[in-house]
Amino acid sequence: MVQNGFDLQRGNSSDRKHLSVKEFKEITNYEKSKKTLKDIKVKLPSIPDIKEFGKFTLKRDEKIEQEIIKPKDELIQKLYENNMTLRNELERQVNIIDRAEKFELERESILQDKIQLETKYNTMTKKLKVKEQELHNEYNAKIGKMEEEFSNKEKMLQENFDRKYNDLIKENNYLNKVIITFKKTIKKFIHWISKRFAIPEEDNLIRDFEKETHTFMDAEEQIRYEKEKEDVEITL
Numbered sequence: 001m002v003q004n005g006f007d008l009q010r011g012n013s014s015d016r017k018h019l020s021v022k023e024f025k026e027i028t029n030y031e032k033s034k035k036t037l038k039d040i041k042v043k044l045p046s047i048p049d050i051k052e053f054g055k056f057t058l059k060r061d062e063k064i065e066q067e068i069i070k071p072k073d074e075l076i077q078k079l080y081e082n083n084m085t086l087r088n089e090l091e092r093q094v095n096i097i098d099r100a101e102k103f104e105l106e107r108e109s110i111l112q113d114k115i116q117l118e119t120k121y122n123t124m125t126k127k128l129k130v131k132e133q134e135l136h137n138e139y140n141a142k143i144g145k146m147e148e149e150f151s152n153k154e155k156m157l158q159e160n161f162d163r164k165y166n167d168l169i170k171e172n173n174y175l176n177k178v179i180i181t182f183k184k185t186i187k188k189f190i191h192w193i194s195k196r197f198a199i200p201e202e203d204n205l206i207r208d209f210e211k212e213t214h215t216f217m218d219a220e221e222q223i224r225y226e227k228e229k230e231d232v233e234i235t236l
Contacts, residue, residue: 179219
């Protein structure tokens with residue numbers, strides 16, 4: 001191939017694992033090979049008929065055929081075979097580069113699609129993170145608001161409870177005073193009755209009153225009596 005005008009050199013070993021199609025085309029003289037392949041027309045040249053030599057000399061036909069025609073035919077056949085081999089090699093080389101160029105274009109298209117998908121994925125990931133953060137903030141805001149409302153309500157309920165409790169304490173203290181005052185009044189009244197009507201024993205007067213009226217002067221004892229009476233009526 002070098003003898004036919006192709007500037008080719010034996011390659012040296014290298015650690016490089018991949019050449020681009022452009023670099024490979026430069027190394028292999030792709031454009032020149034493709035043009036040469038287009039221009040090559042491989043065909044056998046016309047071979048002179050041995051009979052044409054007979055016009056000049058009939059006695060040297062055999063010698064001419066053996067020494068001139070036959071070696072020439074063999075040389076022509078060999079050149080033809082070499083040219084066919086060269087043409088096939090060039091065609092194979094061009095086809096390889098054409099396929100490599102096609103594959104590189106497909107590879108570039110796949111890489112572009114990959115880049116677009118990665119970009120789209122990164123964009124969606126960012127949007128998802130932003131949305132996630134927004135939902136997180138919204139959740140925290142709602143939780144904070146609910147905790148504040150619960151705290152306010154709890155505080156209000158506690159204040160209401162404390163107020164009612166204090167009111168009940170005051171009411172209970174007032175009722176205790178009323179009861180104590182009423183007991184003192186009753187005692188004074190019994191003492192006054194006993195003295196007024198000359199009843200010697202106040203205890204006898206109280207006992208007779210409780211027995212006849214079924215009413216006890218002690219309020220707690222009276223409550224127990226009425227409760228027992230209600231239970232008996234329910235049972236009956």
